[in-house]
Amino acid sequence: MSISDNLNLSIFTDYYSFATANGFLREGIGEKIAWFDLIFRKNPNYNGFAIVAGLKETCEYLSKLKFSEDDIEFLRSNGMDEDFLAYLRDFKFTCDVWAIPEGTPVFPGEPVIKVRGPMIQAQLIETVLQLTINHSTVIATKANKIVRAAGGRRVVEFGVRKAHGPFASLYGSRAAYIGGCNATTSTVAAKEFGIPLFVGMNHSFIQMFDNELDAFRAYARCYPDNCVLLIDTFDCMNSGLKNAIKVFNEIILPLGFRPKGVRIDSGDLTYLSKNIRRELNDVGFPDCDIIVSNSLDEYIIREMLQHGARADTFLCGERLVTPFDKGAFGGAYRLVAVDNGEEIEPKLRIYQNVSKIAAPCSKLVWRLFDNETGKAIADVLTLEDEDLGKCSSYELFDPDYTWKRKTVDNFVSRQLLVPIFINGECIYKSPSLDDIRSYCAEQVDALWEEVLRFENPHGYYVDMSQDLWEIRQELITKTYE
Amino acid sequence: MSISDNLNLSIFTDYYSFATANGFLREGIGEKIAWFDLIFRKNPNYNGFAIVAGLKETCEYLSKLKFSEDDIEFLRSNGMDEDFLAYLRDFKFTCDVWAIPEGTPVFPGEPVIKVRGPMIQAQLIETVLQLTINHSTVIATKANKIVRAAGGRRVVEFGVRKAHGPFASLYGSRAAYIGGCNATTSTVAAKEFGIPLFVGMNHSFIQMFDNELDAFRAYARCYPDNCVLLIDTFDCMNSGLKNAIKVFNEIILPLGFRPKGVRIDSGDLTYLSKNIRRELNDVGFPDCDIIVSNSLDEYIIREMLQHGARADTFLCGERLVTPFDKGAFGGAYRLVAVDNGEEIEPKLRIYQNVSKIAAPCSKLVWRLFDNETGKAIADVLTLEDEDLGKCSSYELFDPDYTWKRKTVDNFVSRQLLVPIFINGECIYKSPSLDDIRSYCAEQVDALWEEVLRFENPHGYYVDMSQDLWEIRQELITKTYE
Structure with missing residues (x-):
């Protein structure tokens, strides 16, 4: 039904x-x-x-x-x-x-x-x-433009909380998928229309633990086969990424999985993504995706890529589902x-x-x-x-x-x-x-x-x-x- | 229910x-x-x-x-x-x-x-x-700004067809009313929430008749107590307004009513509204409202009023329900x-x-x-x-x-x-x-x-x-x- x-x-x-x-x-x-x-x-x-x-x-x-x-x-x-x-x-x-x-x-x-x-x-x-x-x-038009800007990288529709109410979100997810998005974060859109789900963690999960490392450990134990860690809660390079790598080695690999990704939702996404890529490659995780979000649209994505950003997945929210330019x-x-x-x-x-x-x-x-x-x-x-x-x-x-x-x-x-x-x-x-x-x-x-x-x-x-x-x-x- | x-x-x-x-x-x-x-x-x-x-x-x-x-x-x-x-x-x-x-x-x-x-x-x-x-x-925030720009004149929410789907429209009408709009054109919002309805005619009604005058006559016979005529289908000053005045005199007055308004949806709204006001006053209809529409928002309304526009009611559609600036x-x-x-x-x-x-x-x-x-x-x-x-x-x-x-x-x-x-x-x-x-x-x-x-x-x-x-x-x- x-x-x-x-x-x-x-x-x-x-x-x-x-x-x-x-x-x-x-x-x-x-x-x-x-x-x-x-x-x-x-x-x-x-x-x-x-x-x-x-x-x-x-x-x-x-x-x-x-x-x-x-x-x-x-x-x-x-x-x-x-x-x-x-x-x-x-x-x-x-x-x-x-x-x-x-x-x-x-x-x-x-x-x-x-x-x-x-x-x-x-x-x-x-x-x-x-x-x-x-x-x-x-x-659909906006999504298609964003997808073209991403040049083959993954684009996830992430607009459920920013859409014009529940049904705008539901049908918006569908339209975004038609336009070329690869997945959605919306549970109901995935259920109704069979759109692939993107699963990640959020900041409140991390804040509920005494420290970031404990939170990452708990999340990795929970979802070892699809482990995307959010690394920008405190200090992305000096705390988040280091803790993520520790947890990947400590929990994900021994269970026979590979780390799925790290996500950053704030800071200079271009600069950070380049440094994260280098560090992940250095420690043997060239296949671990870098996922970025924070009011992205086709113009920002294009600019990021022109400046060498190393993101694999773009999460697009409000600027996709309430297109700011029109x-x-x-x-x-x-x-x-x-x-x-x-x-x-x-x-x-x-x-x-x-x-x-x-x-x-x-x-x-x-x-x-x-x-x-x-x-x-x-x-x-x-x-x-x-x-x-x-x-x-x-x-x-x-x-x-x-x-x-x-x-x-x-x-x-x-x-x-x-x-x-x-x-x-x-x-x-x-x-x-x-x-x-x-x-x-x-x-x-x-x-x-x-x-x-x-x-x-x-x-x-x-x-x-x-x-x-x-x-x-x-x-x-x-x-x- | x-x-x-x-x-x-x-x-x-x-x-x-x-x-x-x-x-x-x-x-x-x-x-x-x-x-x-x-x-x-x-x-x-x-x-x-x-x-x-x-x-x-x-x-x-x-x-x-x-x-x-x-x-x-x-x-x-x-x-x-x-x-x-x-x-x-x-x-x-x-x-x-x-x-x-x-x-x-x-x-x-x-x-x-x-x-x-x-x-x-x-x-x-x-x-x-x-x-x-x-x-x-x-x-609600956008509506309130538009209402303040209109400085006491009526603002009607007219966004049902431009909203982000049916429910965005329904709850958008409600929010616009909270922000200070006076009425809506949306049937369902009026029914669900008791928001006052604005009733007007549309261009297809006029196009269905052999000429504008016949269309106005038919509409006036239908709604003599709430007669708002849309006068810009052909030529606002030389055809629409003249035909409207004719019909007001011929049908509305003899039935004991007063003409409710004329609406323009295209052209130079400021310039036209001043001329229409003058002409309506000259022929004894100073109480006949001038209603304007066409992608209006608070900036356009403010500008119009600064330049002496004589509109009594502003119909606001897409720029209200899908706020363009944010x-x-x-x-x-x-x-x-x-x-x-x-x-x-x-x-x-x-x-x-x-x-x-x-x-x-x-x-x-x-x-x-x-x-x-x-x-x-x-x-x-x-x-x-x-x-x-x-x-x-x-x-x-x-x-x-x-x-x-x-x-x-x-x-x-x-x-x-x-x-x-x-x-x-x-x-x-x-x-x-x-x-x-x-x-x-x-x-x-x-x-x-x-x-x-x-x-x-x-x-x-x-x-x-x-x-x-x-x-x-x-x-x-x-x-x-």
Whole structure:
């Protein structure tokens, strides 16, 4: 049983979604078929892309969408119509939903989720779609950046106490693992999702003994096969490391194990790690890991490694689970088309700030991979009836600077959006978490190095097909007439 | 019934707490009585203080602390001892817990929560205490700063879709209300906690109609008594505002109501709000509010008001619920004393970075209020047997710069920590949320203006009693001998 089995998130919703849905019903347009995109405008964390995550929560929410008598009573007391309350009582979700699978790198302007269904339903799910995708995506993206900074060394998600409450921590651990973290310190995340656990000791354990050496001895007797000692409680080099080495020799080796690691959580991590490495090697423990923690993020890790730090494992807490450089993923849920009974009418919200203008219509998202290098060339948004899978040659053009054109050939193209709900039923079988994580690593690997840069990454191309571009252009022009 | 009734957070715990507790039991020191403080080192958000929040979640967690067979099986599979698993199966929480009530301004170095009880238990609750307090406190603090920036105008918490998942949003709304927000857009937070709801329309409602005027008419017919129109979908001044005024005259007034407001979510909010105010006044709607939103925080609001913006209500989303300037509250849980059977032994972790060194012993926290002005003069940490309530005169001194001394008289002193659990039973009756919110406003009001500054606030004094200081000094000196 999953911890979230008991949870119904149906009213974790901005009240205006109810007010709007109530209005649609009253106006007789609730059953009109509409298309919505969940898009975003900027990559989080100054990154060149985002890593989609959160779909598990989204699917759970959509599968359990119903309203209790309690909920209905609350809405009644806030003035919703009786017709609407009756509608909610018998609520049955019937929308179609497509999503870009978890672990995929995505770019601004691309629909991460696409919804088709009765207006009233598509409206009601707005908030929770954003809430679940926004949170996990910002963390998966940050984790991926940290993992890349660590350059193959282990990264452990260590944020449970610093997260925004229990569930942010639980799903944050999952997202961090998708992004590439190797393990978590969170018991519940390990239990729920099978994420590998990192086990270490803490300062209070040491403080409970008369001295550090006794504490290390007790811990080593307890966990001889996984002995990671925390050596910075008093004086890292002169006390902690010396006591650790003594205990490794005295207890761990005689029991037939090797020491697993030493951890430092304070002081100059770069300087200390170099000295610890030298000393551990000198005494015959080159395989004993050095584990570091203390408000680490990708910038600090990169700097440490540039200066020769000898850490094998980075524990990342608050700066991973509450990303300091960008705490929220700015997902937005946009109406893009309506079936007005005669035809499917494209919809577009025009902003005076033109960079905010998205693309209308129900779309497909294609990613083109170069056959020679395997790298992703560009993404293309197209109308539903365009099939880039059949093109051997394709002319890309920039939707803003349309004179920038380039014909590509020798590529394969892959559709990114996959169906997850058909007529309200979940048909998506999510890959295992480990498969999602490997897929993420592979897909990030398919991006050009320029897109992977930490500072000023190259803007990856998200183009539109000629047909889609023309519809969008027409809607913009009409507004400004 | 509360939404969290079904939730047991017992294993939302860093695994090393289990590993450590298991070690304590094995070493036969699990039942030793220990004292822990939950302290913090830096105010969040560059603020001069923090506002405690999250105690509700903490109490719920501690009241329900038990371990399922499922949990126990998971711990077994990770190598915990059978004795420890048996202990967890029969777990009964017996600690005493004190806390500073929600809504109180607190300062670095002060124990926000104090725990006394068997070592093994006090250790197991470390993570969740931090998790629940850290999250709500950072949001209450940020909310309070935003509310002060708004200078009496309404602030609505609008972060449900941007929060770190559903529960971060739910408890974030509560914390924001404690910090002084006037309302929320979150349906579930309004329902669970009775927080006033803000109701507005959204862009998709407008896009569903053939034109803006028809959409406004439909909305006004639906909600004539609470009509807030969103006027920035096309052109705020030339279309949105004109259509709104038309509909107010055509529908709202004839029905005997007054227009409630117009909202803008894009464009130059300061410039637009001034023009909208002028126009609304000119046509006889000086009472129609102007509501603004778009990534607002205390700095933007302050700047807007300095430049004459005429907004009445600020909707604050992602920058409130995922505070961009500091995403986490850095709570730390420190062992401060142990009953070794003969005496209560003070404990102190010495850091090479001396500013991290806290205060040992089980302490009281006193706040001294000046009788003349009612303002808070300073806080004093004392040993348990010191009673500042009886002092008519008291010599304060800075624990770092001990030559800085000042004798105060004509003050009243109040203890901040109140008991919330005695022998494992919750004895705390939380005030109503509205009372917590008013108490918060009052207590912030009792701080000197210098502490309330946004930039470089004056460092409020948290001093130690002479006796406490001497014990701390002795422990530090002993370590460096």
